[in-house]
Amino acid sequence: MSERLFYRARDLVGTAKTRRAGDRGILLFSPKTLWHMVREGTFPAPVQLSTKVTAWRSSDVDKWVAELPERTAEAARDPQNVARLERLSVYGSTRHTRKRKKR
Numbered sequence: 001m002s003e004r005l006f007y008r009a010r011d012l013v014g015t016a017k018t019r020r021a022g023d024r025g026i027l028l029f030s031p032k033t034l035w036h037m038v039r040e041g042t043f044p045a046p047v048q049l050s051t052k053v054t055a056w057r058s059s060d061v062d063k064w065v066a067e068l069p070e071r072t073a074e075a076a077r078d079p080q081n082v083a084r085l086e087r088l089s090v091y092g093s094t095r096h097t098r099k100r101k102k103r
Contacts, residue, residue, distance in 0.1 A: 006047070006055035009034060026061075 007026070013034050014025035027034065037043035044060035
Protein backbone atom coordinates (compact mmCIF):
# COMPACT_ATOMS: atom_id res chain seq x y z
CA MET A 1 0.00 0.00 0.00
CA SER A 2 2.35 2.70 1.22
CA GLU A 3 5.90 3.37 0.05
CA ARG A 4 6.68 5.21 3.28
CA LEU A 5 8.21 3.58 6.30
CA PHE A 6 6.71 5.93 8.90
CA TYR A 7 3.88 8.45 9.31
CA ARG A 8 4.16 11.44 11.62
CA ALA A 9 1.03 12.69 13.40
CA ARG A 10 0.82 15.65 11.01
CA ASP A 11 0.70 13.18 8.10
CA LEU A 12 -2.14 11.23 9.71
CA VAL A 13 -4.40 14.01 10.98
CA GLY A 14 -2.82 17.25 9.80
CA THR A 15 -1.94 20.28 11.91
CA ALA A 16 -4.11 23.16 13.07
CA LYS A 17 -2.84 25.27 10.18
CA THR A 18 -3.38 22.63 7.49
CA ARG A 19 -6.78 21.63 8.93
CA ARG A 20 -7.98 25.25 8.62
CA ALA A 21 -6.85 25.20 5.00
CA GLY A 22 -8.92 22.06 4.41
CA ASP A 23 -6.11 19.46 4.41
CA ARG A 24 -7.05 17.00 7.13
CA GLY A 25 -4.42 14.35 6.50
CA ILE A 26 -4.96 10.63 5.90
CA LEU A 27 -7.41 10.07 8.77
CA LEU A 28 -10.55 12.10 9.25
CA PHE A 29 -10.31 12.82 12.95
CA SER A 30 -8.48 15.31 15.15
CA PRO A 31 -5.05 14.97 16.76
CA LYS A 32 -6.76 14.75 20.16
CA THR A 33 -8.85 11.80 18.97
CA LEU A 34 -5.74 10.13 17.55
CA TRP A 35 -3.93 10.24 20.90
CA HIS A 36 -7.08 9.21 22.76
CA MET A 37 -7.38 6.15 20.51
CA VAL A 38 -3.70 5.32 21.09
CA ARG A 39 -4.25 5.47 24.87
CA GLU A 40 -7.37 3.26 24.56
CA GLY A 41 -5.49 0.76 22.41
CA THR A 42 -7.84 1.15 19.44
CA PHE A 43 -5.11 2.64 17.23
CA PRO A 44 -1.55 1.31 16.83
CA ALA A 45 1.03 2.66 19.25
CA PRO A 46 3.66 5.01 17.82
CA VAL A 47 7.39 4.37 17.79
CA GLN A 48 9.81 6.87 19.27
CA LEU A 49 12.47 7.52 16.61
CA SER A 50 14.42 10.02 18.72
CA THR A 51 13.86 12.09 21.84
CA LYS A 52 11.56 14.51 20.01
CA VAL A 53 10.29 12.44 17.08
CA THR A 54 7.37 10.04 17.36
CA ALA A 55 5.93 8.24 14.34
CA TRP A 56 3.77 5.30 13.36
CA ARG A 57 4.97 2.42 11.21
CA SER A 58 3.20 2.71 7.87
CA SER A 59 2.56 -1.04 7.91
CA ASP A 60 0.67 -0.72 11.23
CA VAL A 61 -1.44 2.20 9.97
CA ASP A 62 -2.16 0.51 6.64
CA LYS A 63 -3.24 -2.66 8.45
CA TRP A 64 -5.48 -0.65 10.81
CA VAL A 65 -7.14 1.10 7.85
CA ALA A 66 -7.61 -2.22 5.99
CA GLU A 67 -9.28 -3.82 9.04
CA LEU A 68 -11.58 -0.88 9.72
CA PRO A 69 -14.68 -2.28 7.92
CA GLU A 70 -14.35 -5.56 9.82
CA ARG A 71 -14.05 -3.78 13.19
CA THR A 72 -17.01 -1.53 12.35
CA ALA A 73 -19.21 -4.51 11.52
CA GLU A 74 -18.09 -6.26 14.72
CA ALA A 75 -18.88 -3.16 16.80
CA ALA A 76 -22.34 -2.97 15.22
CA ARG A 77 -23.06 -6.51 16.49
CA ASP A 78 -21.87 -5.75 20.04
CA PRO A 79 -24.94 -5.71 22.36
CA GLN A 80 -23.56 -2.81 24.42
CA ASN A 81 -23.13 -0.65 21.32
CA VAL A 82 -26.59 -1.59 20.05
CA ALA A 83 -28.16 -0.64 23.40
CA ARG A 84 -26.24 2.64 23.46
CA LEU A 85 -27.38 3.53 19.94
CA GLU A 86 -30.97 2.69 20.81
CA ARG A 87 -30.83 4.97 23.86
CA LEU A 88 -29.43 7.79 21.73
CA SER A 89 -32.10 7.37 19.08
CA VAL A 90 -34.89 7.39 21.68
CA TYR A 91 -33.64 10.15 23.94
CA GLY A 92 -31.35 12.11 21.64
CA SER A 93 -27.79 12.96 22.46
CA THR A 94 -27.50 14.90 25.73
CA ARG A 95 -24.52 16.79 24.36
CA HIS A 96 -26.66 18.57 21.78
CA THR A 97 -29.95 18.85 23.63
CA ARG A 98 -28.85 20.88 26.65
CA LYS A 99 -30.28 24.35 26.84
CA ARG A 100 -27.81 27.20 26.85
CA LYS A 101 -27.79 29.60 29.75
CA LYS A 102 -28.97 33.08 28.96
CA ARG A 103 -26.42 35.81 29.56
